[in-house]
Amino acid sequence: MENKKKGSIMTLLDYAGNYKVLTFIGLVLSAISMLCSIVPYVCIWLVARDLIGAMPDYLYVQNLEMYGWVAFGFAIIGIIFYFIGLLCTHLSAFRTAENIRKIGMNHIMKAPLGYFDNNASGLIRGRLDSGANDTETLLAHNLADIVGTIVLFIGMVILMFVFDWRMGLACLLSAVISILMMFSMMGGKNAKIMAEYQAAQDKMTKAGTEYVRGIPVVKIFQQTVYSFKSFQQAIEEYSDKAEYYQGKVCRVPQSINLTFTEGAFIFLIPVVILLIPEALNGGQFHELVTNFIFYAVFSAIISTALAKIMFASSGIMLANTALSRIDMVMKAPILEKCINPQMPKDNSVAFKDVSFTYQGSNIPALSHVSFQVESGQTIALVGPSGGGKTTAASLIPRFWDVDEGIVEVGHVNVKNIDQHVLMNQVAFVFQNTQLFKTSILNNVKIANPQASDEDVIKALQAARCQDIIEKLPDGVHTQIGKEGTYLSGGEQQRIALARAILKNAPIVVLDEATAFADPENEVLIQKALSVLCQDKTVIMIAHRLSTVVNADKIIALKDGKIIEEGRHKELLNKEGLYHKMWNNYNQSVKWKITSGKEGI
Numbered sequence: 001m002e003n004k005k006k007g008s009i010m011t012l013l014d015y016a017g018n019y020k021v022l023t024f025i026g027l028v029l030s031a032i033s034m035l036c037s038i039v040p041y042v043c044i045w046l047v048a049r050d051l052i053g054a055m056p057d058y059l060y061v062q063n064l065e066m067y068g069w070v071a072f073g074f075a076i077i078g079i080i081f082y083f084i085g086l087l088c089t090h091l092s093a094f095r096t097a098e099n100i101r102k103i104g105m106n107h108i109m110k111a112p113l114g115y116f117d118n119n120a121s122g123l124i125r126g127r128l129d130s131g132a133n134d135t136e137t138l139l140a141h142n143l144a145d146i147v148g149t150i151v152l153f154i155g156m157v158i159l160m161f162v163f164d165w166r167m168g169l170a171c172l173l174s175a176v177i178s179i180l181m182m183f184s185m186m187g188g189k190n191a192k193i194m195a196e197y198q199a200a201q202d203k204m205t206k207a208g209t210e211y212v213r214g215i216p217v218v219k220i221f222q223q224t225v226y227s228f229k230s231f232q233q234a235i236e237e238y239s240d241k242a243e244y245y246q247g248k249v250c251r252v253p254q255s256i257n258l259t260f261t262e263g264a265f266i267f268l269i270p271v272v273i274l275l276i277p278e279a280l281n282g283g284q285f286h287e288l289v290t291n292f293i294f295y296a297v298f299s300a301i302i303s304t305a306l307a308k309i310m311f312a313s314s315g316i317m318l319a320n321t322a323l324s325r326i327d328m329v330m331k332a333p334i335l336e337k338c339i340n341p342q343m344p345k346d347n348s349v350a351f352k353d354v355s356f357t358y359q360g361s362n363i364p365a366l367s368h369v370s371f372q373v374e375s376g377q378t379i380a381l382v383g384p385s386g387g388g389k390t391t392a393a394s395l396i397p398r399f400w401d402v403d404e405g406i407v408e409v410g411h412v413n414v415k416n417i418d419q420h421v422l423m424n425q426v427a428f429v430f431q432n433t434q435l436f437k438t439s440i441l442n443n444v445k446i447a448n449p450q451a452s453d454e455d456v457i458k459a460l461q462a463a464r465c466q467d468i469i470e471k472l473p474d475g476v477h478t479q480i481g482k483e484g485t486y487l488s489g490g491e492q493q494r495i496a497l498a499r500a501i502l503k504n505a506p507i508v509v510l511d512e513a514t515a516f517a518d519p520e521n522e523v524l525i526q527k528a529l530s531v532l533c534q535d536k537t538v539i540m541i542a543h544r545l546s547t548v549v550n551a552d553k554i555i556a557l558k559d560g561k562i563i564e565e566g567r568h569k570e571l572l573n574k575e576g577l578y579h580k581m582w583n584n585y586n587q588s589v590k591w592k593i594t595s596g597k598e599g600i
């Protein structure tokens with residue numbers, strides 16, 4: 001939904017779907033209620049006219065009771081219409097907020113997984129939640145107030161000229177000044193200040209989330225003050241923006257209020273004084289006093305009306321910035337859906353002249369990379385840090401889509417494979433495993449919800465998880481994260497491998513599967529890996545070169561380009577990058593052993 005072209009209100013109403021009718025009904029009812037609220041003032045004029053006209057024989061005045069009842073009746077009808085109108089706008093506003101959240105979440109579900117690397121889930125949720133909440137206020141209250149007040153204002157202007165156009169003009173003059181000030185308040189510069197204020201709020205939320213997430217690392221490295229710095233900076237920036245916003249934007253409404261409430265009298269009183277001689281000569285003094293009473297009382301509701309518009313207009317500004325935050329979520333890239341999905345013909349993987357650059361970067365993470373992995377083969381991606389190994393592996397399950405070239409699975413472009421089929425075809429074991437706060441059984445079952453409990457237990461056994469299960473109070477039914485049940489990194493990795501074993505996908509991508517494991521866990525993980533990788537096509541990323549010597553092919557990536565490829569011995573004979581890495585690796589292993597001995 002394109003905000004800029006349509007305007008924020010119409011964009012919001014698009015989110016309301018069929019409920020937008022309720023918004024329109026609510027607006028009409030609000031307008032009627034405002035018109036009803038004028039009637040009591042007319043009654044005041046009639047009462048004043050009859051009383052002043054009859055002075056001093058008040059006993060002869062008729063119709064006073066009727067005026068009273070009419071005023072009371074219209075006031076009640078106005079209130080009832082206003083409340084029914086609010087009910088309608090609230091129902092529509094709630095539905096709109098709900099739809100914004102639903103549509104946003106649906107959209108995000110279609111985003112490539114890699115998108116979440118740079119967009120923390122808290123930030124996405126924050127944008128959607130606060131965006132939906134802010135637009136709710138506009139649709140539920142502000143819009144009805146604006147429409148109602150505009151109608152009221154038109155009604156008042158007409159009425160003002162019915163009794164005495166000169167006094168009407170005097171009252172209107174201050175209103176016109178107030179309205180001009182109000183437009184200046186909503187204008188470009190203030191809207192920019194508001195947007196900056198909201199952006200600072202976003203930044204503070206993000207910095208806060210990162211700070212809380214990083215607390216364990218911060219404590220280990222005793223970096224509390226340093227790490228708090230960026231969060232503190234974000235808080236200070238927010239507080240500066242908030243102060244500036246309060247000072248620049250919010251001071252204006254107060255001046256508007258003052259201008260009108262004081263202003264109405266400033267213009268009205270001199271006009272009345274000027275009109276007195278004419279009224280005395282023409283014998284219309286009573287009429288002048290009646291009109292003066294009417295305009296003096298009536299000017300009060302103009303100031304109330306203006307205050308309402310002013311308050312509501314800040315709601316529009318808020319909704320505009322909220323919509324731009326929602327837009328950020330809605331503009332998340334989505335994976336192109338294939339029109340004619342094809343089934344992979346086998347379990348091979350091929351990169352054909354693939355290039356890829358991350359959004360916001362101008363250095364390609366991969367540049368013209370081509371390689372082929374036949375069904376059942378194991379290839380290893382090695383190379384210095386930042387070489388592009390993880391990026392290459394991420395392109396296979398479409399965490400990102402390539403910029404140039406083709407990634408094929410089973411001789412079919414991954415873009416032409418249905419997302420579910422592709423996900424069933426590939427199992428990805430990450431460096432960091434995410435376990436959910438549910439039982440071990442359910443954590444593994446996520447990989448295949450149709451699997452029986454026996455299948456899950458078999459997968460856990462194949463992943464060498466018996467020792468983990470045995471020490472837990474309720475075995476496989478133990479809830480992770482409950483009553484202090486936490487697993488070590490290596491243990492979590494084995495549970496993740498059980499997941500991958502249960503999934504039984506024919507292609508396995510391993511990203512540093514043993515990266516954070518202690519030696520004991522590493523042995524168990526290696527055993528689990530050999531079960532997982534049996535008869536599978538395996539693409540493994542490894543820094544520990546001992547794990548790649550038996551690979552069918554080793555591909556050395558540096559600066560996003562393939563530098564060398566071949567089997568272990570072939571690459572050693574080439575005496576190039578791999579040879580150098582192998583020597584360095586062996587030295588580091590020896591160094592560990594030697595330093596270990598020295599330590600004894």
Ligand SMILES: Nc1ncnc2c1ncn2[C@@H]1O[C@H](COP(=O)(O)OP(=O)(O)OP(=O)(O)O)[C@@H](O)[C@H]1O
Binds near residue numbers: 365386
């Ligand atoms: N989400 C991202 N956004 C922007 N740039 C990224 C992102 N992820 C990686 N990069 C950049 O892309 C390049 C390749 O990174 P990649 O993680 O693929 O390398 P790698 O070989 O796997 O490194 P490592 O061995 O350290 O994990 C690097 O320059 C890196 O900074």
